[in-house]
Amino acid sequence: xxxxxxxxxxxxxxxxxxxxxxxxxxxxxxxxxxxxxxxxxxxxxxxxxxxxxxxxxxxxxxxxxxxxxxxxxxxxxxxxxxxxxxxxxxxxxxxxxxxxxxxxxxxxxxxxxxxxxxxxxxxxxxxxxxxxxxxxxxxxxxxxxxxx
Amino acid sequence: xxxxxxxxxxxxxxxxxxxxxxxxxxxxxxxxxxxxxxxxxxxxxxxxx
Ligand SMILES: [Zn+2]
Numbered sequence: 001x002x003x004x005x006x007x008x009x010x011x012x013x014x015x016x017x018x019x020x021x022x023x024x025x026x027x028x029x030x031x032x033x034x035x036x037x038x039x040x041x042x043x044x045x046x047x048x049x050x051x052x053x054x055x056x057x058x059x060x061x062x063x064x065x066x067x068x069x070x071x072x073x074x075x076x077x078x079x080x081x082x083x084x085x086x087x088x089x090x091x092x093x094x095x096x097x098x099x100x101x102x103x104x105x106x107x108x109x110x111x112x113x114x115x116x117x118x119x120x121x122x123x124x125x126x127x128x129x130x131x132x133x134x135x136x137x138x139x140x141x142x143x144x145x146x147x148x
Numbered sequence: 149x150x151x152x153x154x155x156x157x158x159x160x161x162x163x164x165x166x167x168x169x170x171x172x173x174x175x176x177x178x179x180x181x182x183x184x185x186x187x188x189x190x191x192x193x194x195x196x197x
Contacts, residue, residue: 053183098164101182103171110179114186129162129183 009141014087017078017141018043018050022113024076026052028093030064037062041074041134042111050074050089050134051108055127066093066130074134084144089136096131105131155193161186167196 009017027036042051056063072093077086096105109131155173158165162184168176176182177190 053185098166098183101166101172103169103175106172106175106179106182109182109185110175112185114180114184131183 005143005145007143009085009087009143011139013085013143014139014141015043015045015048017085017087018076019045021076021078022111024074026093027073027075028066028070029072030070035061039074040113042108044108048136048139049108050136051105051112052132052134053109053112053129054132055129057127063128066095066132072134074136082146084146085141087139087141089134089139091134091136091138094133094135096133098131101131154196156196157193159184159186159188160192168193 022042023038023040025036026039027034029035037054039052039054043049044051054062054066056066070093072091074089075086076089077084079085152169155168156165157168157173157176159181162181164181164183166172166182173193176192177188180187
């Protein structure tokens with residue numbers, strides 16, 4: 001197997017990949033500690049923003065990482081042989097408080113898949129769902145075609 | 149301007165409550181609970197007087 005070609009994706013190709021998928025891996029950093037979690041998102045291709053619901057329990061590690069608007073990277077990838085595409089969005093995660101919700105937010109969250117697997121794992125009372133928005137400072141996509 | 153009703157929304161699944169206007173109420177019925185994603189029937193709203 002040889003790496004045949006690696007190309008930068010255009011913004012509209014990036015939008016296509018992000019709209020077609022609804023899950024990715026979100027990485028957060030706090031001083032020297034990395035933290036990565038699988039998440040589901042809704043993507044607003046018009047404004048190029050991500051909306052996500054993150055579920056955590058009171059003592060969880062995730063809660064600690066989310067407590068201060070953290071820098072993050074979201075990676076979404078797709079493999080449809082022989083093409084491998086990956087998109088990386090970099091920015092700051094912003095929490096949306098329920099007091100500032102608008103009809104537009106509600107529609108954007110409607111595109112995000114329900115965090116069922118997380119809700120079922122523990123008693124619901126223990127869980128806290130927080131709403132976040134990622135308006136990336138930068139976004140890039142790579143396509144690799146593999147010659148077999 | 150009159151005509152903007154407000155409602156108290158209460159999600160039967162996650163217990164989230166929100167004060168919403170008409171456009172938010174329609175968006176919730178179409179999209180489900182904004183917090184937990186539970187589908188809504190439109191009966192989860194009480195008009196605020
Ligand atoms: Zn709910």
